[in-house]
Amino acid sequence: MTQRPYIVGNWKMNGSRAMLAEARAIDRAAQRYPDVEIALAPPFPFVGPLREAVTAIGVGGQDCHTATKGAHTGDVSAPMLADIGADFVILGHSERRRDHGEKDALVRAKAEAALAAGLGVIICVGETLDERDAGKAEAVVDRQVKGSVPPGESAAVAAGRLAVAYEPVWAIGTGRVAAVEDVIAMHAAVRARLVAIFGEEADKVRILYGGSVNGENAAGLLGAEGVGGALVGGASLTTDAFLPIVAAASQPAD
Ligand code: PEP
Secondary structure: OOOOOEEEEEOOOOOOOOOHHHHHHHHHHHOOOOOOEEEEEOOHHHHHHHHHHOOOOEEEEOOOEOOOOOOOOOOOEHHHHHHOOOOEEEEOOHHHHHHHOOOHHHHHHHHHHHHHOOOEEEEEEOOOHHHHHOOOHHHHHHHHHHHHOOOOOHHHHHOOOEEEEEOOHHHOOOOOOOOHHHHHHHHHHHHHHHHHHHHHHHHHOEEEEEOOOOOOOHHHHHOOOOOOEEEEOHHHOOHHHHHHHHHHHHOOOO
């Protein structure tokens, strides 16, 4: 792994003020792993409080609107996230694609808005089980990357503000993890599409794996060729579950 590994916890719709204690503990422990970039993305109400609670780790949102402000009840804009100290935003997560019907073009517009606001962006892609069983995993993910990644963002890419998370939908929250050889193949396919979009600068884009990553399987996944880190759901909710993943990123298996 040549890039600094990026381990991001996605709290999804979990969290409370009491859970900020977990974030503080992760933040304290992060100082033992300076070779790993660590971040947490809590639900919107906790982005600001979490920002105030930590110093060593990054803080992000889980979505943003395409517009900067206006009549969009319930939504949050990228400049608002930036204003409360967020560093990045996760976009196009399969749960948003499923629950809110988000399509690639919308994800791309959100990414443009987030990058314009100075945020980093993690764009999620991944195939369903039906798509994998039909032999379409690579084609689906290639189409998602092509449609969701904004092509005119070379400066942001050069600055390392774009990451892509390959998250097979069937592996998210299921305890079922993609085989390492499949992860390597899918990451290579994502990389090839990014090179087609950005040329040489594409090597600044970290490609994360997501889907039931835990302390036991992290070393194998993070040591796989082309894996630049992990997007972690369930195992990011407690310090005890999250830190072994960070430790594995710090010393990936060869
Ligand atoms: C995720 O939320 O992006 C995720 C990968 O979840 P989990 O680790 O729980 O599968």
